[in-house]
Amino acid sequence: MSTRATETDPSAPDDAPVYEERVSLLDRVPRVVWLVGLGLAGLGVWQGIVALELTSRILLPGPAETFEEVISTAGNIITGGHVAEALWLTTQEVVWGFLAASALGFALGVVVGETKFGQVAVMPYLVAFNALPKVAFAPVFVAWLGFGINSKVVMATFIAFFPVIVDTAAGLASADKDTVMLFRSMGASRWQTLRKLKLPGALPFIFAGLKTASVFAVVGAVVGEYLGGGGGLGELVRLSSQQLRIDRVFALIFYLSVVGLALFAIVGWIERRIVFWHRADPSDVVSA
């Protein structure tokens, strides 16, 4: 559509071919339109399936019913009903599990990343451990720790801590070779090199691990609640699905994801404040 070339060069004939700059459709339309558009399209497909009665309404409630249930659940949460209680319990499990996973993962990550012993002796066990179907351990933790919050916290920790180890170790290993040599030439001790060079350099990696852990901790807590009973949103999801209240299941899953997203966002917020020198990763949609 541009007529720039003819404007800047009056000698050119009107019908001369113009080398137009092509702006892709994606750039011409505001980002938010794409974002909302794709979301609405997804809802449309969902509504279509329900409206055409491709499945039973009991098995797949429509968007409107689900939304209604989300709202009524919100009411329950605000008024401090049983969902609020469950949400609070699950949130505690997730947060404690996440904190324990962060501490344990970081400590083991430093051992693996910084010591030869960790690399040679500890890491192979951790890799083997990671290959285990960890969810299957939930009944074991319940047997050991009972139906209370402890078994769920341990389950959340158990599922969430591995990525923190791997990312911490990878972060420590990412230190630039020349800079490590510079530190040696300055006579830096191992502790100084770790504290002043390797750990700060590893922070972007560590935060990536913490973000993964924040999501995994929710999975761990919910799995613990499914299999270990007691309470929490996972327990409510299990009960609701047994009653074939799929709309309620969806609403509860929505609030579960809010817990995970909130934790993820908090970690991202802290990261942006601490790791100011490093570009955020693509999963960080908040700052994009």
Added chain:
Amino acid sequence: MLRVEDLSKTYVRNDVHALDRINLTVKDGQFVSIIGASGCGKSTLLKIMAGLIPPSSGRVLLDGTPVLGPRPDIGMMFQQATLLPWRTALENVLLPIEIRDGAKAAHARSDLAVELLGLVGLAGFEKAYPGELSGGMAQRVAICRMLIIEPSVLLLDEPFGALDELTRERMNEELQRICTERQATAFMVTHSIAEAVFLGDALFVMSARPGRIVEVVPIDIPRPREFSVTTEPHFGEIVQHVRSRLDLGEQL
């Protein structure tokens, strides 16, 4: 004075004979360049001189005492500026003091660091983070970091190899000015013949596998040198001579 005596290095692990009976002397205030094909062992030589790795035989003497490990009187610089991105330019310059004497001592030397940054034309950039500096500016900060401990010798490992040609020329002039002002003793590894000739009082030509010094070329171009000297016939002759020695080294 820096002396390397009968220095040999064989990497036991893969049986690579990296250096073979290297003898050289860098006099106080002298700038020596060393040039050779990649893989000739010049970086190994530099690391041994810095006390970062031990030699297989022979020794390195700095001001009469053998180098048996990293020493605070040796300043190093690499191809990359190796600045810590979470520290300001000033904090980066103060790093060696912080490592050696602690944060308090480093803080006490802030004035000196500011002065050094001014010396390399970075006044006003004390609080800038490395991400905000160009490649040339970052290397200037690295120069200051190397100078702040007032080392007896500077070991430079292709210090400007990662810079564009124009910046590199300017940095060469700058480094020459600083070294002349401080009468610094310097030993520089480089891939660029022009850089080696421009900066050096003497140039060692190395051959590869095993790394050996095949010739010492004295460079008698008067100082201070400006970069225009590189277009003069005498400069060209020296470069040509070094090139022919390098080619010879490769045939061996």
